[in-house]
Amino acid sequence: MSDNVLEVRGLSIAVGGEEGDSALVRDVNFSLAEGKTVGIVGESGSGKTLTSLALMGLLSPPLKVTAGSIRLAGEELVGAPEQRLRALRGNRMAMVFQEPMTSLNPVLSIGYQLSEALMVHSGCSRKEALAKAVQLLDRVRIPKARERLRSYPHELSGGMRQRVMIAMAMMCDPKVIVADEPTTALDVTVQAEVLMLLKDLQREYRTAVVFISHDLGVIGDVCDEVMVMYRGDVVETGAVAEVLQRPRHAYTAALLAARPAFHRGAHALRLDKRTRLADLNSMMEAT
Amino acid sequence: MKLLRTRNILALVCATYLLLLVLSTLFAAQITSFDPKAMAPLQRLQAPSMEHWFGTDSFGRDVFTRTLYGGQVSLVVGVAVTLLALLVGTTIGLVSGYFSALDKVLMRIMDGIMSMPGIVLAVALMALFNADIKTVVIAITIPEIPRVARLVRSVVLTIREQEFVQAAIVTGCTVPQILYRHILPNAAGPLAVQATFVCASAILLEAYLSFLGVGLPQETPTWGNIMSGGRLSVQIAFWAILYPGIVLALTILSVNVLGDSIRDLFDPKGKK
Amino acid sequence: MPRLILSRLMATIPVVAIVALFIFLMLRLSPGDPAIIMAGDNATPAELAAIRAQLGLDQPLILSFLRWAGQVLQGDLGMSLFAHIPVTELIGQRLEPTLMLTLCATLFSVTVAVPLGVVAGIHQGKLIDRAVMVMVVLGFSLPVFLIGYGLVRELSIQAGIFPVQGYVSLFEDPLRSLHHLVLPTVTVGLAYASLVARMTRSSIIEVMKQDYIRTARAKGLRPRVVLGIHALKNASPPIITTIGAGVAVLLGGVVVTESVFAIPGLGRLTVDVVLRRDYPVIQGLLLLFSGLYFLVNLVVDILYVMVDPRVRT
Numbered sequence: 069m070s071d072n073v074l075e076v077r078g079l080s081i082a083v084g085g086e087e088g089d090s091a092l093v094r095d096v097n098f099s100l101a102e103g104k105t106v107g108i109v110g111e112s113g114s115g116k117t118l119t120s121l122a123l124m125g126l127l128s129p130p131l132k133v134t135a136g137s138i139r140l141a142g143e144e145l146v147g148a149p150e151q152r153l154r155a156l157r158g159n160r161m162a163m164v165f166q167e168p169m170t171s172l173n174p175v176l177s178i179g180y181q182l183s184e185a186l187m188v189h190s191g192c193s194r195k196e197a198l199a200k201a202v203q204l205l206d207r208v209r210i211p212k213a214r215e216r217l218r219s220y221p222h223e224l225s226g227g228m229r230q231r232v233m234i235a236m237a238m239m240c241d242p243k244v245i246v247a248d249e250p251t252t253a254l255d256v257t258v259q260a261e262v263l264m265l266l267k268d269l270q271r272e273y274r275t276a277v278v279f280i281s282h283d284l285g286v287i288g289d290v291c292d293e294v295m296v297m298y299r300g301d302v303v304e305t306g307a308v309a310e311v312l313q314r315p316r317h318a319y320t321a322a323l324l325a326a327r328p329a330f331h332r333g334a335h336a337l338r339l340d341k342r343t344r345l346a347d348l349n350s351m352m353e354a355t
Numbered sequence: 356m357k358l359l360r361t362r363n364i365l366a367l368v369c370a371t372y373l374l375l376l377v378l379s380t381l382f383a384a385q386i387t388s389f390d391p392k393a394m395a396p397l398q399r400l401q402a403p404s405m406e407h408w409f410g411t412d413s414f415g416r417d418v419f420t421r422t423l424y425g426g427q428v429s430l431v432v433g434v435a436v437t438l439l440a441l442l443v444g445t446t447i448g449l450v451s452g453y454f455s456a457l458d459k460v461l462m463r464i465m466d467g468i469m470s471m472p473g474i475v476l477a478v479a480l481m482a483l484f485n486a487d488i489k490t491v492v493i494a495i496t497i498p499e500i501p502r503v504a505r506l507v508r509s510v511v512l513t514i515r516e517q518e519f520v521q522a523a524i525v526t527g528c529t530v531p532q533i534l535y536r537h538i539l540p541n542a543a544g545p546l547a548v549q550a551t552f553v554c555a556s557a558i559l560l561e562a563y564l565s566f567l568g569v570g571l572p573q574e575t576p577t578w579g580n581i582m583s584g585g586r587l588s589v590q591i592a593f594w595a596i597l598y599p600g601i602v603l604a605l606t607i608l609s610v611n612v613l614g615d616s617i618r619d620l621f622d623p624k625g626k627k
Numbered sequence: 628m629p630r631l632i633l634s635r636l637m638a639t640i641p642v643v644a645i646v647a648l649f650i651f652l653m654l655r656l657s658p659g660d661p662a663i664i665m666a667g668d669n670a671t672p673a674e675l676a677a678i679r680a681q682l683g684l685d686q687p688l689i690l691s692f693l694r695w696a697g698q699v700l701q702g703d704l705g706m707s708l709f710a711h712i713p714v715t716e717l718i719g720q721r722l723e724p725t726l727m728l729t730l731c732a733t734l735f736s737v738t739v740a741v742p743l744g745v746v747a748g749i750h751q752g753k754l755i756d757r758a759v760m761v762m763v764v765l766g767f768s769l770p771v772f773l774i775g776y777g778l779v780r781e782l783s784i785q786a787g788i789f790p791v792q793g794y795v796s797l798f799e800d801p802l803r804s805l806h807h808l809v810l811p812t813v814t815v816g817l818a819y820a821s822l823v824a825r826m827t828r829s830s831i832i833e834v835m836k837q838d839y840i841r842t843a844r845a846k847g848l849r850p851r852v853v854l855g856i857h858a859l860k861n862a863s864p865p866i867i868t869t870i871g872a873g874v875a876v877l878l879g880g881v882v883v884t885e886s887v888f889a890i891p892g893l894g895r896l897t898v899d900v901v902l903r904r905d906y907p908v909i910q911g912l913l914l915l916f917s918g919l920y921f922l923v924n925l926v927v928d929i930l931y932v933m934v935d936p937r938v939r940t
Contacts, residue, residue: 162846463641473875474879482904555768604773
């Protein structure tokens with residue numbers, strides 16, 4: 069248990085309103101060990117992004133965590149003072165966002181944005197930080213890394229920007245990376261490269277990853293365990309092979325059925341042909 | 356919801372004030388018995404009293420009366436300028452947005468007009484003709500045209516590409532029909548907002564012109580020249596500047612607030 | 628960078644040409660014979676002819692426009708019809724007060740408005756935001772002379788802190804000069820500051836919603852850093868543009884304020900020459916105001932590029 073880099077128990081998120089709180093996410097539980105990847109899958113509105121933001125402590129009012137605990141290497145994050153959370157963000161826990169086009173600051177150079185976090189968290193000089201940045205840029209296979217430091221985001225392609233985001237997340241050697249749909253906005257071929265990159269880095273640095281996606285194929289490729297979310301509830305969790313081959317919940321099955329059939333992944337999917345996505349709501353009520 | 360309510364009350368207050376103002380200026384003769392132009396040197400520079408609500412100026416004229424009559428001119432100029440600027444500006448904007456050949460030339464001219472401070476341009480234009488109300492209206496309208504033109508132009512540019520316009524062209528609508536029936540209604544909202552700001556600006560500009568002495572001559576009261584006349588007696592008779600000034604300020608403020616409220620109706624995000 | 632300046636200059640030239648044309652045509656637009664207006668009813672034909680020659684009224688339009696334009700480019704703005712000195716000299720005499728006032732007002736407005744706008748933006752919806760927005764609406768609704776006389780009455784006449792009017796040259800006595808400039812600066816600056824504050828506020832609000840701000844927070848940067856570096860740099864372009872475009876408003880306010888505070892600057896000159904129909908000076912002044920505006924916007928464009936690297940390509 070204490071081996072787990074991330075432990076989440078009973079996490080609930082709500083939005084505060086004039087008539088009290090409305091729950092958006094209810095009772096999320098999972099554990100993440102070093103070097104492992106847990107996937108969170110669901111449609112938009114399922115609460116997966118909210119969960120990822122909660123992990124990083126980036127929920128802004130009126131959103132708030134109403135219950136539960138998040139332990140990063142044993143340290144409780146829920147209720148921790150903002151100063152402490154800031155010290156951990158970008159440092160022990162980093163996040164990679166979905167839109168590489170807009171997630172990088174257009175008016176600051178790549179080198180500056182890469183070196184920021186390291187300088188703040190480790191107190192090193194700009195020179196030292198930039199040196200490490202070059203290393204990481206090489207590692208994420210960006211050509212001519214040294215010159216790239218002076219480039220601006222708009223000079224890079226989408227795939228390159230996402231690699232920069234990943235490098236940026238890795239700057240302080242975080243224990244956990246939360247990746248919110250990191251490949252969704254990319255072309256399919258680029259997607260594959262970036263995913264492979266993530267897996268390599270993970271193997272090398274033993275980083276734990278929380279991988280959020282709506283794409284089951286990607287989840288299947290990258291994750292060890294998976295959590296399926298629907299409208300704020302976790303409807304199924306388990307090892308990825310299990311869940312994808314023998315879904316126990318109707319929603320999971322429907323998700324699987326909804327995928328176009330050209331994915332001939334290693335996970336042969338045996339499905340009930342009668343399962344349709346259309347009547348999801350009545351299905352949920354029936355369960 | 357709460358925010359909306361305060362906004363609404365404010366807009367209502369301003370609209371009421373403006374209505375009262377318009378009515379008072381229209382019925383100025385019924386409200387006051389004084390002659391705005393009659394000088395009564397014996398009564399000069401009297402402080403506000405029951406008889407002279409706003410006091411008297413350096414010629415003994417009742418300031419309240421002159422303010423009311425002055426309101427007639429200032430409001431008429433304001434409305435006239437707004438209508439004229441809307442007319443000319445919209446036409447230029449429509450033509451400019453639709454015909455790109457003319458666009459370059461027209462927009463350069465608009466840029467040129469905008470490069471000069473409105474007051475300076477209006478003052479300079481007053482040098483060309485006699486100082487009567489027509490000249491004042493034209494002199495104030497010209498600096499206001501570019502704003503309207505650019506607004507309409509940007510609406511046209513956006514709408515022009517949309518499908519219903521292409522459909523209209525294909526079904527054989529003539530250009531004027533397209534412009535007036537399809538494109539113009541889309542500009543109505545922002546135009547209404549801009550119109551209020553133009554009106555406020557016009558009233559202000561007229562006041563400045565009169566204040567500087569290049570607007571209408573002193574005998575015809577406008578808010579600007581009432582205040583200009585009161586300049587010499589700032590130290591002893593501040594009321595000649597203060598009260599017309601307050602009325603002027605309240606009017607401009609009300610129009611601006613109304614404009615903001617109308618804009619909020621169309622853009623509830625309330626960024627600006 | 629020099630290439631940039633050159634290209635911006637090139638872009639401005641057509642507009643400047645149109646402005647010049649308009650200014651030139653003004654004279655010919657007025658009804659009646661300008662020569663008679665200026666010379667008076669008793670002028671002899673010889674005098675009238677001399678005035679017409681001086682103004683170029685006796686030549687075809689294009690020729691006389693080119694001649695005039697040529698003179699202007701060489702720095703010759705003609706002679707004042709009433710003061711009988713070159714227009715440039717006349718303007719030169721009155722230039723300093725106006726420039727000083729404009730400079731002070733710009734500095735004042737920007738240093739007040741930008742921080743206010745930022746504060747209002749990050750505390751959107753709260754009390755401070757509403758307060759700032761109220762001040763903004765008041766700022767450009769209150770007529771300049773009301774503000775001016777109000778300040779004069781309270782702070783000069785009643786309290787005696789500031790002089791009622793007048794101008795002291797900077798070179799003559801810097802301290803007294805600034806002392807005389809305080810009230811006029813605030814009077815002029817208020818409307819301008821309102822424009823800038825409003826744009827700053829909405830720009831900051833827009834920027835803070837952007838994804839890269841979220842990324843900056845996710846890296847654990849302190850709020851001050853996020854705001855000061857990440858947000859501000861992105862919010863600057865519209866603010867800088869407004870500062871430039873607002874110069875027209877500023878100069879307009881200067882013109883009226885000079886009248887209120889009896890400052891012998893270009894604004895007062897404009898009013899005087901318009902009443903006397905001294906066309907050469909009017910033309911010269913219009914050119915000057917217009918030129919100032921374009922100059923300021925050129926500077927603004929350069930600043931814009933310095934702030935936003937995307938424009939450089």
